[in-house]
Each structure stands twice: as C-alpha cells, then as structure tokens.
Amino acid sequence: MNDSGRAGLISGTGEEGQGIALRLAAAGNPVAIGSRSAERARQQALEINQQIGDEIVRGMSNHELIAACEILILTVPWIHSQQVITEYQEELSADQILVDVTVPIVFDKGPRLVDLGEQSGSEHLQSILPSGPAVVAAFKTLPAHLLCDLDTPLDCDEFVCSDSSEAKSRVLELVGTIHRLRWIDAGPLRYSRSLEAITLLEIGLNQRYRVKNSRIQMVGLEEPEKGS
Numbered sequence: 001m002n003d004s005g006r007a008g009l010i011s012g013t014g015e016e017g018q019g020i021a022l023r024l025a026a027a028g029n030p031v032a033i034g035s036r037s038a039e040r041a042r043q044q045a046l047e048i049n050q051q052i053g054d055e056i057v058r059g060m061s062n063h064e065l066i067a068a069c070e071i072l073i074l075t076v077p078w079i080h081s082q083q084v085i086t087e088y089q090e091e092l093s094a095d096q097i098l099v100d101v102t103v104p105i106v107f108d109k110g111p112r113l114v115d116l117g118e119q120s121g122s123e124h125l126q127s128i129l130p131s132g133p134a135v136v137a138a139f140k141t142l143p144a145h146l147l148c149d150l151d152t153p154l155d156c157d158e159f160v161c162s163d164s165s166e167a168k169s170r171v172l173e174l175v176g177t178i179h180r181l182r183w184i185d186a187g188p189l190r191y192s193r194s195l196e197a198i199t200l201l202e203i204g205l206n207q208r209y210r211v212k213n214s215r216i217q218m219v220g221l222e223e224p225e226k227g228s
C-alpha cells in the first residue's frame, strides 16, 4: 500500500485524533486513522466520512498506517507514547515526519506536567528516535472538544515547533489547509515545552471556569501595515 500523500494518525481513535482527522478531512486532505484495532479505525473513518459527506478518510491498523503514510500524527496519551514509539520504532524511517500531539500531563490531585528535566515531551520522543523521523510538535494547544465541533470556527492559533525546518514546513503546509486556523512557527523543538505548559493552563482554566474550549490566540504578530 502506498498512501504517502495521506496524513496518518497513530491511534487516532481518541477525541483529539478524531478532531484533527475531522478538520483535516473537512479541508480536503486525505487522512488515515490508525488504531491497535483496524476495525475500530475503520468505524471511526466511516463516521467522519459520513459527517463530511466524502470518502476521504480511511481506517487501518497502526502498522499499515506507518507503512503507508509519510506524515504520522501521534495522538496517544503521553503516558503510553514512549512504549508506542518503541513498539513501532523499527517500522519508522528517517523519510517520515512524526507530529507529536502528546502532552506530558498526569492527573493526580489535579493536572500537572511530568518532570522531564530540561526536556519537553517532544524532545524526549526525538531523543528516543535518533535516526528516525524528525519530530514536529503541533496541535498541542487545540482542545479536542473544539476540533470535533465543525460548526465552531477555529478562532485560535496553532503553534508548530521542530528542529527540522523541512519537516516543519511540510506540517505548516498541512495545518495551513485547515479552515480559518492560523499557524504560527513557534521555533525549535525546545519551545514545545512552553506549548505543553499552555495546555496545562488551558486544562486548569477549563476546570475553573467550567468550560471545555479555552484556547490561545497571540496578538502583535501581524505584519505592520505599510506607512504605519
């Protein structure tokens, strides 16, 4: 199977994966949803295709997806991410791009960031893939609930970090297809640490204000108008 133009979500069957798949597919991008269970992935793909009235999403096992897609989007809970990447490591190649959506947050007496020393979760993943795909951090601050609600416009920003400018450009190009979502090149992978902290802030605000969709928009990044 060669589906290299298709963005593939590794275990994209959770709420965040479903939301990203939905928004990408609604923008006309071919998408693959992967899962440890191919049947679960096919069911999820069917539901998204029905929702958008197209046949643009395919469901398959994570193994098939990794063999087929060039851009792989990792949407498993962070606590399992290392084990998942280790399991599929031999199947990944340096020609692929791994988009890391995971956020190293655990919930004990409330949400908190896992202490990874100086590293972000994304740098941690990159360090266990020294000769594998370039890791790009993206979608970390976009709430699943918002992504899944196609009727609500994405009036927030999407921050993308990587140490590979080529991989980052490819991901920015993909993100840029999503309707009304402004992307921001947030720099090298080490800045994903800040994105992970923003997600923690959003979770805390959601709890305090009893909402589900708090999100971030930067101001002051617009090009100044000529003559001003």
Ligand SMILES: NC(=O)c1ccc[n+]([C@@H]2O[C@H](COP(=O)([O-])OP(=O)(O)OC[C@H]3O[C@@H](n4cnc5c(N)ncnc54)[C@H](OP(=O)(O)O)[C@@H]3O)[C@@H](O)[C@H]2O)c1
Pocket: 011, 012, 013, 014, 015, 016, 017, 034, 035, 036, 037, 040, 074, 075, 076, 077, 078, 080, 084, 101, 102, 103, 104, 105, 139, 140, 141, 142, 143, 144, 145, 199
């Ligand atoms: N939810 C949000 O609003 C949000 C926002 C920003 C970032 N994120 C990040 O996005 C990621 C996914 O979030 P989510 O809420 O969609 O997660 P989730 O629903 O809890 O899990 C996503 C998928 O991960 C797979 N999975 C679950 N347990 C696993 C295990 N023990 N081993 C291997 N795979 C397992 C399952 O897929 P299969 O069983 O089908 O393989 C599951 O459908 C997380 O890292 C989260 O930090 C979430």
